[in-house]
Amino acid sequence: MPSLIEKTACDGLLPVTEAGVTLSECGPARITSIAPFAGKERALGAALKAKGLGWPKPGQSLAKGEARIVWTGRDQAFLIGAVPEGLSGVAALTDQSDAWARMRLEGPGAEAVLARLVALDLRMADFPNGSTARTGLNHMMMVLCRTGDEAFEIMVFRSVAASAVHELHQATKALAARTAAH
Structure with missing residues (x-):
């Protein structure tokens, strides 16, 4: 009989860091x-x-x-x-524990990364700590929470975790390229 190996939704995909912004997987939680x-x-x-x-x-x-x-x-x-x-x-x-992938995006450019993918004003004045939105992450649905001055928790369906990581990583790379050009 085959033995199944338990893996997290973002296993092998995270963490990634670009231009001082880190995308990491949140620890397991109920x-x-x-x-x-x-x-x-x-x-x-x-x-x-x-x-x-x-x-x-x-x-x-x-x-x-x-x-x-x-x-x-x-x-x-x-x-x-x-x-x-x-x-x-x-x-x-x-x-819902196994249905969602939970990621943390943090660093001084976290808002700028999300601005490339999310149609919300995420500046602190309009989306302060504790704010939550059920919105789109490019073409995927997500739950977004501001957890700190430069930190967000992103929840997406487990089935789109790899796509979400890819989109967020591409946005961090674009921010890094823009930062390097200036």
């Missing part, structure tokens, strides 16, 4: 999709508060230690890095 049951929003909020979190407003994420909750759409969020204890009965829970 990802649970949460959608509150009708009339259970307050109970869900109380259960999340017990974890030091809360329900995120549209376009926002909240963090407490390694745990984060990220808005992903109307009445939907991802709980990342935490066990969803106490949430059953108040929300529909779906384990």
Whole structure:
């Protein structure tokens, strides 16, 4: 019987660094999709508060230690890095851990790299720390979170991880070439 080898979505593809911008794979973490049951929003909020979190407003994420909750759409969020204890009965829970590739783009040119691929104003004034968007990464859907002054977390479906890495790496190379020319 064949033996299967567990691999991450970006195995062998990351990290890459160009012009001081690094694209790396985030460590493994549990990802649970949460959608509150009708009339259970307050109970869900109380259960999340017990974890030091809360329900995120549209376009926002909240963090407490390694745990984060990220808005992903109307009445939907991802709980990342935490066990969803106490949430059953108040929300529909779906384990999404193996469905997503999570990457971190960081460095002084991270905004400029993303500006080549994302149709959003990602400057700090308009997309501050904790901001989240479900948007396109060139031709792919992604969830984008600003996690620091010069850092973003990018989540794409696992099936397009190699394409996302390629697009982001090409954008970092273009930024490096532009920087070298000046």
